Amino acid sequence: MLLLICVLLPIVCSALVALLRKAKRGLRMTAAVLSACVTSAAVGYLIFTDAGGRFELLQLTEQFVFALRLDGAGKVYIGLAAALWPLSVLYAVEYMRHEKREGNFFSWYLLSYGAAILLSAADNLFTLYISYELLTLCTVPLVWHEQDEASTKAAFQYMLYLIGGAALGFMAMLGLSGFGLGEFHGTPALSANADTAWFRVLCLFGFLGFGVKAAVLPLSRWLPAASVAPTPVTALLHAVAVVNAGVFAVARFFYDTVPLDAVRGTWVQTVMLMLSAATVLYGSAMAVREQHLKRRLAWSTVSNLSYMLFGLSLLTRQGMTAGLSHMVFHGMMKIILFFCAGAVLVQTGRTQVRQTHGLGRQMPLTFGAFTIAGLSLMGVPPLPGFVSKYALVTAAFAQGDVWAIVGGAALLVSAILTCVYIFTVVFPAFFLQPEAVGETLPRDPGPCMKISLTVLCLILIAAGLFAGRIMTYLASLSEGVML
Secondary structure, X not given: OHHXXXXXXXXXXXXXXXXXXXXXXXXXHHHHHHHHHHHHXXXXXXXXXXXXXXXXXXXXXXXXXXXXXXXXXXXXXXXXXXXXXXXXXXXXXXXXXXXXXXXXXXXXXXXXXXHHHHHHOEOEHHHHHHHHHHHXXXXXXXXXXXXXXXXXXXXXXXXXXXXXXXXHHHHHHHHHHOOOOOEOOOOXXXXXXXOOHHHHHHHHHHHHHHHHHHOOOOOOXXXXXHHHOOHHHHHXXXXXXXXXXXXXXXXXXXXXXXXXXXXXXXXXXHHHHHHHHHHHHHHHHHHHHOOEHHHXXXXXXXXXXXXXXHHHHOOOHHHHHHHHHHHHHHHXXXXXXXHHHHHHXXXXXXXXXXXXXXXXXXXXXXXXXXXXXXXXXHOXXXXXXXXXXXXXXXXXXXXXXXXXXXXXXXXXXHHHHHHHHHHHHHHHHHHOOOOOXXXXXXXXXXXXXXXXXXXXXXXXXXXXXXXXXXHHHHHHHHHHOOO
């Protein structure tokens, strides 16, 4: 019952915020923040008490059942979202003050939370697919929030890529149903029919179909385009919830649905490793080239999502642990970086990297937070980015396959490129003279943004200090998967 409550709570709160659209802003914002906090508290209680159980909501056929159950992997995905969502809503309270259609924004923002919870609790591939598509549909209005030419184009591209890519996932789901698709955590009928070319094609369809949300090549250009959305959207949904949904779905598809022995060492795994490694390098190179700050961070996200996909594509326990750990740590790092870019935009109206020169001394909290998250993204110890990147490279070389080693080398090259696109923001911000923008000097944002940035930085530092325990927990999740 608690699991159902956690799914329904943000949906009900979304309707409540919509009804308060014409109420005083203070009341609407209080309702939005409390809604996110209450939902996250319920999710936290569910995670730590294992009080969810299994719920079968709808049975279309014997094989297509819409059922919910929260297990270890689902706890990782929704636990990250639950920790970051209230802080994102708090940040958005200040950011959206001067935006239009504020009520619509918070309503869809909370509704997306419900879709993310639903996705995390999917008990089988059918439920995963339906929840995956619901999350896409809930976030399209957020990308289209400005309702101008740029946001309309971005929203159309977003739908074209994600719904088009999901068609491949749909084909994989239907195809595997013919092989005896059942619940997660064991599908013996699949094992008996897995040594066929058609089965391997379906596996590739699943990787590309669900991987489109993780922006794997050649399906990556939608993510930078979606940066036209308000920063709370690009920060949370396109650096945490939506893109991590792609990584989470790929993990579910391969580690909980198909027998990995039928994929390991085949051309399918080779393609997965090649595409992931290529995306890592391509995203990093594009981030170095990009001069728009939010789009630079978006290309960085493209690269880092394929760090995770690369770890999962190794099809080993070590690779799975490393991929999931980078999903957790990257979410923390990237939401801080996007929030800092949003703070610069709100306070100065600047969007280009060169326009941030000298702002570090005038906005010390903002660029201090950017520096901490950037150092972690580069892999500087003892911050958590070092732990997950080290685990990924170690897993790649331990696997021993040629393409795994090539991919590990690609991660090392990408780390160098990360230093370039982060330091070309940080160094000029603190050590160059600022551009003149009239008589008003920029300053750090208001209390809501400051609190969000400060708490997120503390969480990131704590994650580095307790990274060993986090990695141990993530490694324990592989005990029940089909390896």
